[in-house]
Amino acid sequence: MGHDHPTTGPTPQLRCGPLLEGDAELIDAATDVVDRSSDGAVHTVAAAVRDGSGRLHVGMNVYHFTGGPCAELVVLGSARAAGGDHLEVIAAVGAGNRGVLSPCGRCRQVLADLHPRLRVIVPTADGVGSVPIRDLLPFGYEQTYERRPR
Ligand SMILES: [Zn+2]
Numbered sequence: 001m002g003h004d005h006p007t008t009g010p011t012p013q014l015r016c017g018p019l020l021e022g023d024a025e026l027i028d029a030a031t032d033v034v035d036r037s038s039d040g041a042v043h044t045v046a047a048a049v050r051d052g053s054g055r056l057h058v059g060m061n062v063y064h065f066t067g068g069p070c071a072e073l074v075v076l077g078s079a080r081a082a083g084g085d086h087l088e089v090i091a092a093v094g095a096g097n098r099g100v101l102s103p104c105g106r107c108r109q110v111l112a113d114l115h116p117r118l119r120v121i122v123p124t125a126d127g128v129g130s131v132p133i134r135d136l137l138p139f140g141y142e143q144t145y146e147r148r149p150r
Helices: 023-037 071-081 105-114
Strands: 045-050 056-060 089-094 099-101 119-124 127-132
Touching (some): 023 089, 023 119, 071 105
Antiparallel strands (some): 045 056, 045 089, 089 099
């Protein structure tokens, strides 16, 4: 008896691209914020994003047991509040010299849904690189309800 198993090939490997021009500046901006502003408890990760006009926006996480937002989500709101749109690339950096952090599952879903062309800076075994958000969430959940205007 055979199974109808759709995946028979090898596990696909994540292809991580190199950093592009301006990415180091983005990482530096997030690093500056987290080094300057982390309190080691509530605010421990900073994120920076570059919008379509080339402007950088920064934000920090707000840890709380009820589900406080990650830095990646806070910076989406910060960018919008400053008039930023068409976000191009995002990076998050952890306090305590943790360096660049990969977005959590919730953030991957939010970023993919709201900014599907976003590039994400991620740590790899070979250093820091970048990938399209869609590559970080293969077979992602698709919203079936009507999207609200934004
Ligand atoms: Zn997250």
